[in-house]
Amino acid sequence: MNEKLKDKRVLITAGAQGIGEAISRAFLSAGAKVAIHYFSSSENAEKIAGEASAIDQVCVTVGGDLTNENKASEIVEEAVAKLGGLDILINNAGSLVDRKELEEIDEAFWRKVIDINMSSMLYVSKAAKSHLVKNEASSIVNLASLAGRKGGHGGSLVYATSKGAILTFTRALAAELGPEGTRVNAVAPGLILGTSFHNTHTTDESANETIDTIPIGRAGNPNDVARAVAYLASEYDGFITGATIDINGGVYMA
Numbered sequence: 001m002n003e004k005l006k007d008k009r010v011l012i013t014a015g016a017q018g019i020g021e022a023i024s025r026a027f028l029s030a031g032a033k034v035a036i037h038y039f040s041s042s043e044n045a046e047k048i049a050g051e052a053s054a055i056d057q058v059c060v061t062v063g064g065d066l067t068n069e070n071k072a073s074e075i076v077e078e079a080v081a082k083l084g085g086l087d088i089l090i091n092n093a094g095s096l097v098d099r100k101e102l103e104e105i106d107e108a109f110w111r112k113v114i115d116i117n118m119s120s121m122l123y124v125s126k127a128a129k130s131h132l133v134k135n136e137a138s139s140i141v142n143l144a145s146l147a148g149r150k151g152g153h154g155g156s157l158v159y160a161t162s163k164g165a166i167l168t169f170t171r172a173l174a175a176e177l178g179p180e181g182t183r184v185n186a187v188a189p190g191l192i193l194g195t196s197f198h199n200t201h202t203t204d205e206s207a208n209e210t211i212d213t214i215p216i217g218r219a220g221n222p223n224d225v226a227r228a229v230a231y232l233a234s235e236y237d238g239f240i241t242g243a244t245i246d247i248n249g250g251v252y253m254a
Contacts, residue, residue, distance in 0.1 A: 004234040007029035009083040011076065013037045013066060014093035015123060016045035018195035019143070022222030023090055024059075027232045033058035035079035037093070039065060058083070066093055066120035076127035086131040086232055088233045091121045091142045094163075095178055099155025117162035118169070133180040139236035140182060141229050142170050142220065146190040146248050153206065163188075167244055174242035185232045190248025192220040215250035237241035 005027060010034040015024040015036035015113055021044065027034050038061060045061040052059035060082040066072045080086050094117040100109060121142060132138040148163030166186060173186040191210045211219050228245050246252065250253070 004236070005230065008032045008084050008087040008233075009035075009080075009234070010088040010090065011035045011037065011062075011079045011083075011086060011124075011128065012090040012092055013120070014039065014041075015090070016048065016061075018039035019189065019192060019222045019225050020092045021048065022226035023092060023229050026223070026226040027233075028052050028057055028059060029090075030230060030234070031057075033083050035060050035062055035083055037061075037066070037075060037079070038063050039093070060171070066124055067115040067186060069119075069123045069126075069206070072120060072123035073127040077122060080131050085134070086128060087135055087138050087229060088152060088236060089125065089128045089132065089138075089140045090229060090233065091124060091140065093117075093120050093124075094145075096156060096159045099153075100215060101155055102157060105158060113158040114162050117159065118165050121166065121169065129177070131184075132182045133177070136181055137237040138182045139233045140173070140177075140184040141232045142166050142184070142186040143225075143229075144170070144186045144188040144244060145189055146246070146252055149188055149246070150252055170244065171242045178183070178241055183236060183238070185242070186244040187228050187232070188244050188246050188248070189225045190214075190246075190251055192222060192225060192247075194221050199217070210251070213251050214248070218249065220247060220249060 010027050010032045012022040012024050016038040022037050036045045049059040050060050062075050062078045064071045064075045097113050144166040145163040147160040148167050152160035170184055170186040
């Protein structure tokens with residue numbers, strides 16, 4: 001995998017914290033040239049880039065709101081200009097935002113969650129396509145969620161809906177871009193502790209209840225996800241496309 005990723009040019013959205021940071025560091029460890037996108041984590045993005053530059057690795061940062069299509073396109077173009085092209089896109093940006101039951105969901109909340117999780121992915125993928133297909137082979141990996149498989153815990157109706165849409169988006173885009181040499185896959189993480197997502201939206205009691213049901217007997221961590229993402233991306237010239245890898249310790253088997 002390390003040999004396949006060496007010098008590959010990678011854009012990772014929301015790549016400065018949690019799972020995104022682990023993914024960024026995994027690609028840097030494999031010798032890739034990385035553009036870390038951030039929205040509110042500029043300090044950590046610059047820290048990662050500085051650490052990489054100190055050991056002569058190529059790591060640049062790009063910031064902005066991906067829910068704005070024009071801005072998303074500008075971010076992709078900036079990353080491409082800094083990296084000299086694009087071989088791999090990791091669509092990691094997303095958020096639960098808040099837990100709300102059906103009767104609490106208004107139009108503004110619906111649009112906000114859908115835009116963060118799904119519209120941003122559409123905009124970035126659309127802007128990146130022309131750069132990816134210039135290569136003989138390229139790769140996109142989308143971050144879905146176990147919630148998209150089974151509906152999520154209480155109050156995650158809109159989030160789960162958006163993550164379920166990502167599973168279908170991945171299959172449809174794989175069919176569309178396959179003839180142009182771009183593979184598209186996804187990962188669907190379950191309970192991944194040590195992230196701002198679960199620190200904010202998951203209680204210790206809920207986490208422990210979930211862990212009790214996981215056959216492997218533990219929660220996941222960001223590196224568990226990063227390894228799978230790096231594997232899918234490293235197979236940019238492989239035969240896997242339109243697939244989703246479930247990373248949940250066996251708590252749900254599709």
